[in-house]
Amino acid sequence: MVSSKACLVKSQGVINGKWIEAKDGKTFAVTNPSNGEILGHVPEMSVAETKEAIEAAAQTFKTWGKTTAKYRHDLMKKWYDLIIANNDDLGTIITLENGKSLAMGKGENEYGASFIEWFAEEAVRTYGEVIPSPLPNSRSVVIKQPVGVVAALTPWNFPSAMITRKLGPALAAGCTVVLKPPPETPFSALALVELANRAGIPDGVINIVTTLENVREVAAELCENKIVKKITFTGSTNVAKQLYKLAAGTMKKVSFEAGGNAPFIVFDDADLDEAVAVAVLCKFRTSGQTCVCANRIYVHQSIYAEFAARLAEKVSAFKVGDGLDSQTTHGPLIHERAIKKVEQHVQDAVKLGASVLVGGSRLDGPGHFFQPTVLADVPTNALLNDEETFGPVAGLIQFQTEEEVIALANNSDVGLAGYFFSRDVKRVWRVAEALEVGMVGANSMAISQVYVPFGGVKESGLGREGSHGIQEYLNTKLIAFGV
Secondary structure (H helix, E strand, O other), X not given: OOOHHHOOOOOOEEEOOEEEOOOOOOEEEEEOOOOOOEEEEEEOOOHHHHHHHHHHHHHHHHHHOOOOHHHHHHHHHHHHHHHHHXXXXXXHHHHHHHOOOHHXXXXXXXXXXXXXXXXXXXXXXOOOEEEOOOOXXXXXXXXXXXXXXXXXXXXXXXXXXXXXXXXXXXXXXXXXXXXXXXXXXXXXXHHHHHHHHHHOOOOOOEEEOOOOOOHHHHHHHHHHXXXXXXXXXXXXXXXXXXXXXXXXXXXXXXXXXXXXXXXXXXXXXXXXXXXXXXXXXXXXXXXHOOOOOXXXXXXXXXXXXXXXXXXXXXXXXXXXXXXXXXXXXXXXXXXXXXXXXXXHHHHHHHHOOXXXXXXXXXXXXXXXXXXXXXXXXXXXXXXXXXXXXXXXXXXXXXXXXXXXXXHHHHOOXXXXXXXXXXXXXXXXXXXXXXXXXXXXXXXXXXXXXXXOOEOOEEOOEEOOEOOOHHHHHEEEEEEEEEO
């Protein structure tokens, strides 16, 4: 799968530093979405292995949680260096199991590594405070302590970065982790842990449970087990709600980065070249399989025709294919279910009156490929306005007034990201403040960086990742001293 100089391909789970199989010997296959070929097999673990992993994390927390921040910083920096040094192999693993182009696979690995680097530095800055007391014989000191064992459940669309975005702050804070990676892309997770081992991160700090058929039972155990003190999850809103209910029984801390339905607004005074260029990236990055992808593209009627023509021209030049082909710009969707959802959204929009400017159908042959698609004149009652497409379909909708488009943009139960383009300074402030989302890109799509908070409002989740996200893994304790 990758070069032999430093094989990072692991096909076992990890509990307390040991690579293990499932107790009953069962495995499941991991396939390449570009061609359907089996990449390998990993253990079909169950609740029994999950409990072992939780116990291992709990035992290790007794020591890891008491290590100095500088100690954790140094180990994480070593881990970061190894991730960067193995960028070619890690990027290849991402491409093979996820399908995105190799350039994007390598780019994701570097992006994922940035979370380990950032939170290594944050480890030594988990400051407390002294609060002036109103009583002459009392002193109030606030300290921060790790929450304990963390359960992390991650998605397949960013097989590496969504893991490091959670493991970085957890380990920096002094927590130990039980990670359940997605069944579609477990090899990236296992490779990261192999490098963590090489960096000297102690056994039991990171434990991995792989599963496909037992995912509901394993997730329930992670949420309901009293030893686990925090759940962190990235995925759909429906699954987040289920996990939230399960975690409520033990009042766990939770961080949920759930689904989005991002509006992308182009006003009549926008820089059209810039708006088209960003729309191409914002909609079609990873073949539309990101939670912050533009999902509803609103364009002012006065520039609508020109914007649509330019966007269609750009999209028609895409090269869809195997991510390992250097000519490929866009890879496959992750599985057949994803293809069917995209087909449903396109067919629904067309039935309601939309027209296909580019693409519109799946591609023949092996793999889960769908043509990058631009739909014109999508009605506001089309399915893609209410549901996250999670695929390479740009639906264009005309609008006339600022008030109208703000109402359309906010007409959603979720609120993760939103984007708009305008050169009117007053409008920029008005719209940025009016959009009901956790992150706004004003003449930009640069909302996903380690340096800034990442997360949504409404049903897009709870808590923030990136930036000061280490606080999500710390408890605040008051110590009142009598003097």
